[in-house]
Amino acid sequence: LREKVATARHLPVETLDGIHIQLQLNVGMSIEHDWLTELNVQGVGLYRTEIPFMMRERLPTEDEQVELYTQVLDQFSPHPVVMRTLDVGGDKPLPYLPMKEENPFLGWRGIRMTLDHPEIFLVQIRAMLRASVGRNNLRILLPMITNAEEVDESARMVKQAYHEVAEEYQCGVDESLFQPQLGVMIEVPAMIYQLHAVADKVDFFSVGTNDLTQYMLAVDRNNQRVAGLYDAYHPAVLHALQQIAERCRELNKPVSVCGELAGEPGGALLLAAMGYRTLSMNSYNIDRIRWIIRHVESQQLERILAAALASRSPQQVRQIITMELEKLG
């Protein structure tokens, strides 16, 4: 089966009745990149830029970052590369930037840290923009957004960096420096109810189911003692995901999913059923998700989703999914 799954790489990712799903990659380490284009994906849906930051003993310089980012933009061109700004804090400390907190997951994480350190944030955005000169596939994604002001402030910084770089490279309004699309992660539950407040400030949304699950269920995603409670198939999380998909449709904003759920067979089916058309996942999940999408049709998707949303527990949802997946072989 494994071979059969991999030989479908050149085939379109669509259901039996023709619903097309875009598959994108989650990446973080540049060493991963060499063979990834063989997977025939539609670009990178999540580049976790904090990984190269964590692998060093000091902040990478602007030039070092330009080199890293250029490599990724080139590799996947002409497909988009969604670069997420530094998402440290929580479970991802930087060895050279001490953060000691009682509740790191509720603390100084992601955009909160970078907005407090404009010198780090601006350098990173400048590096992304410099890397994108002469290319047009850069998209910038903001992590851990909780309110509209954070989006405004970040957008101001992106604009400032854009003008600086445009001036330095004497390009600006001409086609060699494109304004990158700007997106926001939906991973703090508050954002579910703020989509309308930020929709006109951004070009796209990306749902981070890992943190959304953690924050909705109030379960530390890395704490073994409560690992049994951490479950993205919790009906409450599924209802939230369904609501996000619906709201984004109403607001006419592209939305994708880049949390681990998108790379799981059951998760991908549920998300496709909800109407998500772009799923971003780790490289090793691409082949099997393509295979599964190609073997279902919408009626089946709708049935699975309805049953899952009516379930009383994550266990019940998992049972339903296992049953359906067994039918597919």
Ligand code: PEP
């Ligand atoms: C997420 O929270 O779902 C996500 C994609 O980001 P990370 O796992 O890097 O926090």
Ligand code: MG
């Ligand atoms: Mg996250």
